[in-house]
Amino acid sequence: MRVLLTGGAGFIGSYLARRLLLDGHAVTIVDNLSTGKRKNVPDGADFIELDLAQSDCLKFLPSVPFDAVCHLAAQSSGPVSAEIPYYDLQANAASTLLLSRWCLQNHVPRFLYASSMAIYGNVESFPVCEDIICLPRSYYGVSKLTSEHFLRLASQEGLSVTSLRMFSVYGPGQNLGNLNQGMVSIYLAYLLRGEPVPVTGSLDRFRDFVYIDDVLDAWLGVLQMPSTPSLVYNIGTGKPTKVHELLAAQIAALHLPSDYPIYELPGSSFDQFGLYADVQRSKAELNWQPVISLEKGLEKMVAWATSQKKV
Ligand SMILES: NC(=O)c1ccc[n+]([C@@H]2O[C@H](COP(=O)([O-])OP(=O)(O)OC[C@H]3O[C@@H](n4cnc5c(N)ncnc54)[C@H](O)[C@@H]3O)[C@@H](O)[C@H]2O)c1
Missing domain, CATH: 3.40.50.720 (NAD(P)-binding Rossmann-like Domain)
Structure with a gap:
């Protein structure tokens, strides 16, 4: 092709x-x-x-x-x-x-x-x-x-x-230098630099x-x-994860202290509060199924990110 x-x-x-x-x-x-x-x-x-x-x-x-x-x-x-x-x-x-x-x-x-x-x-x-x-x-x-x-x-x-x-x-290769897109990569970039993580909007928002x-x-x-x-x-995976749950999982994957500093900033009127996918149609018509858990995926991404020379 x-x-x-x-x-x-x-x-x-x-x-x-x-x-x-x-x-x-x-x-x-x-x-x-x-x-x-x-x-x-x-x-x-x-x-x-x-x-x-x-x-x-x-x-x-x-x-x-x-x-x-x-x-x-x-x-x-x-x-x-x-x-x-x-x-x-x-x-x-x-x-x-x-x-x-x-x-x-x-x-x-x-x-x-x-x-x-x-x-x-x-x-x-x-x-x-x-x-x-x-x-x-x-x-x-x-x-x-x-x-x-x-x-x-x-x-x-x-x-x-x-x-x-x-x-x-999310995954290895995501641009850790671009702080405008990608929740997982943005938070990971701050965590790898050892800086407090700014979260724009509520920690209770959720994503897939x-x-x-x-x-x-x-x-x-x-x-x-x-x-x-x-x-x-x-x-998507069909599973919701709250922002604070994502951060806790990233902090755990990096073996950082569980009270790592995180602070909330006012949210944007353009932001969505929460979403996760119904993947029934994709499973039935595309014969597709997501298989990687968030924990496993973050483990792979963190292993990649920490192997990079600089963020
Ligand atoms: N990453 C996600 O979570 C996500 C979720 C939903 C949809 N998408 C969509 O998937 C696609 C890829 O996303 P990504 O995460 O790899 O982003 P990315 O920014 O890494 O990739 C986008 C690419 O498009 C190029 N590009 C941008 N504007 C262009 C233009 N005017 N002409 C030619 N090239 C241009 C960029 O240089 C970049 O290489 C995008 O369409 C994005 O909107 C991404």
Whole structure:
């Protein structure tokens, strides 16, 4: 299979690139290196440095017959989306519109999209399933939901589309220097530096933390399917973890004292209070199941992080 992979210099995209290459696929990565790193692009992948937020970007794509596009490039930070919402719209939603049109015009049959739990907003019943009405609370969530709708329209025109609504993905390789995205990696960065951990919002908020290898299995499984019965799928563990429980588990994994200093800062109006996934549809229709517990996943991530020379 020949895959055009956007965001392949980032955390999730670089994992996907390595696995695709290992499985014998040809991979072309497009990334503007805004949060991703050139060193994350694996040997064997073609690399095009390109900003997908620019309206004329697609003319720089090679005219080879791709079998699929995996669109993971995005401005991925909720706080940044509040600072520069128009850029967020261009980088996240407009890029999806352009790429999906490009696929239709160039006979690329398959499109997988990196959607997010951020599309849901604050919900009242848990776990959250794919069919509820989505009222995102952040510009980022609006852009991701808009992308899903652009893809729904493209699917009506014949593009085979699947959006994976990933919950809070974590694991080795996450950017510990980026304090704008990734709850697990942000707290871990402070803990590794021995600094008190600032928590923006309540310690009682909860999330669904899903390990990178489980997420990768979902992407690879879906890519093998010419189409999926549904357009959107939750990719989480189906288990809620409160922020203070996450911190306690990270502190334990690092063998730090249980009274390690943590302080709460006022929350953001764009933040979601709590969410965890209903993964019944993903299990039934994708034959996918998360297997890594939070404790095991954090153990692997901490082992990786402590082996790094500097944070
Ligand atoms: N990490 C999570 O918990 C999570 C959860 C849900 C959804 N997602 C989505 O998954 C995807 C990958 O997330 P990640 O955690 O690996 O983030 P990341 O920031 O590590 O990766 C995103 C990549 O996209 C690139 N990029 C950003 N804007 C671009 C642009 N305009 N043109 C080209 N490249 C651009 C970045 O340089 C980076 O390499 C994103 O779409 C993100 O929104 C992530």
